[in-house]
Amino acid sequence: MKIGVLALQGAVTEHIVSIGKTGAEGTPIKRIEQLDEVDGLIIPGGESTTIGKLMRKYGFIEAVREFAGQGKPVFGTCAGLIVLAKEIAGGEPAHLELMDITVARNAFGRQRESFECDLDVKGIEEPVRAVFIRAPLIEKVGPNVDVLSVYKDEIVTAREGNLLVSSFHPELTDDYRLHQYFTDMVQAAGTAGQ
Amino acid sequence: METGTSRVKRGMAEMQKGGVIMDVMNAEQAKIAEAAGAVAVMALERVPSDIRAAGGVARMADPTIVEEVIKVVSIPVMAKARIGHYVEAKVLESLGVDYLDESEVLTPADEVFHIDKHEFTVPFVCGAKDLGEALRRISEGASMIRTKGEPGTGNIVEAVRHMRYINSQIRKVQNLSKDELYAEAKNLGVSYDLLLEVHELGKLPVVNFAAGGVATPADAALMMHLGADGVFVGSGIFKSDNPEKFARAIVEATTHYTDYKLIAEVSKNLGAAMKGIDIATLTAAERMSERGW
Numbered sequence: 001m002k003i004g005v006l007a008l009q010g011a012v013t014e015h016i017v018s019i020g021k022t023g024a025e026g027t028p029i030k031r032i033e034q035l036d037e038v039d040g041l042i043i044p045g046g047e048s049t050t051i052g053k054l055m056r057k058y059g060f061i062e063a064v065r066e067f068a069g070q071g072k073p074v075f076g077t078c079a080g081l082i083v084l085a086k087e088i089a090g091g092e093p094a095h096l097e098l099m100d101i102t103v104a105r106n107a108f109g110r111q112r113e114s115f116e117c118d119l120d121v122k123g124i125e126e127p128v129r130a131v132f133i134r135a136p137l138i139e140k141v142g143p144n145v146d147v148l149s150v151y152k153d154e155i156v157t158a159r160e161g162n163l164l165v166s167s168f169h170p171e172l173t174d175d176y177r178l179h180q181y182f183t184d185m186v187q188a189a190g191t192a193g194q
Numbered sequence: 195m196e197t198g199t200s201r202v203k204r205g206m207a208e209m210q211k212g213g214v215i216m217d218v219m220n221a222e223q224a225k226i227a228e229a230a231g232a233v234a235v236m237a238l239e240r241v242p243s244d245i246r247a248a249g250g251v252a253r254m255a256d257p258t259i260v261e262e263v264i265k266v267v268s269i270p271v272m273a274k275a276r277i278g279h280y281v282e283a284k285v286l287e288s289l290g291v292d293y294l295d296e297s298e299v300l301t302p303a304d305e306v307f308h309i310d311k312h313e314f315t316v317p318f319v320c321g322a323k324d325l326g327e328a329l330r331r332i333s334e335g336a337s338m339i340r341t342k343g344e345p346g347t348g349n350i351v352e353a354v355r356h357m358r359y360i361n362s363q364i365r366k367v368q369n370l371s372k373d374e375l376y377a378e379a380k381n382l383g384v385s386y387d388l389l390l391e392v393h394e395l396g397k398l399p400v401v402n403f404a405a406g407g408v409a410t411p412a413d414a415a416l417m418m419h420l421g422a423d424g425v426f427v428g429s430g431i432f433k434s435d436n437p438e439k440f441a442r443a444i445v446e447a448t449t450h451y452t453d454y455k456l457i458a459e460v461s462k463n464l465g466a467a468m469k470g471i472d473i474a475t476l477t478a479a480e481r482m483s484e485r486g487w
Binding site for chain 1: 195196197198199201202205206208209210211212213228231232233234268269270287290292293315316317445446449450
């Protein structure tokens with residue numbers, strides 16, 4: 001099983017390492033044709049304005065919509081969450097508009113307010129160590145969105161069908177359980193598609 | 195809940211990888227940089243080539259400029275403090291700057307000691323021209339390294355030299371046996387533990403960007419080819435004929451640094467790059483890369 005990591009900008013190698021720990025194979029995706037070779041896609045952390053611009057420039061908006069439309073799982077972390085959202089608070093134009101959530105960017109403040117903490121995630125037994133870096137949060141979710149974790153009353157992990165998002169960076173720790181959760185989604189989608 | 199941990203500080207730099215960080219001198223330039231796809235901006239009073247031209251003592255930027263830039267962009271804002279100038283760094287941190295650059299582009303405030311960067315909640319980037327310098331800065335708490343290059347020259351030769359040298363030193367350290375590492379730690383003037391980490395990782399334990407002389411899309415791609423994690427562009431953008439086009443082209447060339455057709459495409463009709471200086475014409479005192487130790 002192969003999982004792509006969108007490699008336009010951001011923490012790409014960390015995700016590839018984490019995917020490797022789950023037993024799947026991670027590969028960087030720089031061109032839309034490469035999406036045909038993978039069963040799932042991770043949109044990594046980075047700067048959402050940069051990633052969004054480069055996605056538009058190279059045809060990734062349509063290509064990823066089509067990819068997700070085929071039922072293939074997509075996982076967005078931090079900037080990836082912003083890119084997947086249907087709406088960005090404050091009127092900034094949204095990017096993929098795939099997931100029925102409204103996100104607020106830099107919602108916890110500037111870098112000096114960035115933090116790490118233990119966080120309970122639905123579907124994962126023990127808490128995960130969650131690293132939040134100038135992180136976004138989910139202000140509103142649609143009726144089909146399952147909230148997987150909450151930090152101080154704010155939604156920071158959620159799932160809608162084949163779409164998974166987290167405000168924090170699971171790829172910055174050795175704990176690969178959220179990647180395992182995603183790999184399991186990819187596995188299940190593959191089995192269902194056969 | 196913990197702020198300012200090593201993971202949070204180094205992680206911030208990881209998020210900048212594959213991106214371009216641009217020097218800006220006001221709100222208008224900051225907006226141009228953000229619109230072109232910069233991953234962060236460095237708020238300055240003068241870009242390095244102007245600092246060279248002006249001479250005298252170069253200091254931290256006027257806080258008004260930093261605040262103005264913070265107000266207009268949503269991407270991270272960096273700012274420079276003089277080497278060893280603890281108070282300039284604290285002042286910039288208090289303004290909400292996301293990343294501090296303890297920079298040789300400014301006139302050093304201390305000729306012996308760098309800032310103790312562990313004391314800060316916000317991360318630091320520091321320049322290095324060899325592995326010893328890079329690891330000493332990391333010991334002091336730097337969360338990101340960049341080559342020094344030769345700022346404000348528009349000449350890539352020094353950045354290439356520093357990137358190649360650091361990488362060749364890392365390869366050498368990788369091949370040493372553990373008992374040889376003790377002597378190498380002494381030679382380099384670095385801690386054994388940190389050198390052991392480099393030996394095991396085969397790279398620096400933090401992100402390493404290229405800086406100091408990047409003037410064209412091809413320069414940026416060359417530094418990525420040599421193993422940089424990303425690129426700082428100082429004078430190269432706003433001292434060129436067409437900053438918007440240069441900025442966009444450098445962003446694209448950094449992302450697709452092995453796609454030479456694309457680099458050719460984005461390099462067309464850019465207009466003149468910044469004029470540049472032959473390094474050989476600089477006296478030792480004019481070389482910013484000699485500052486810091």
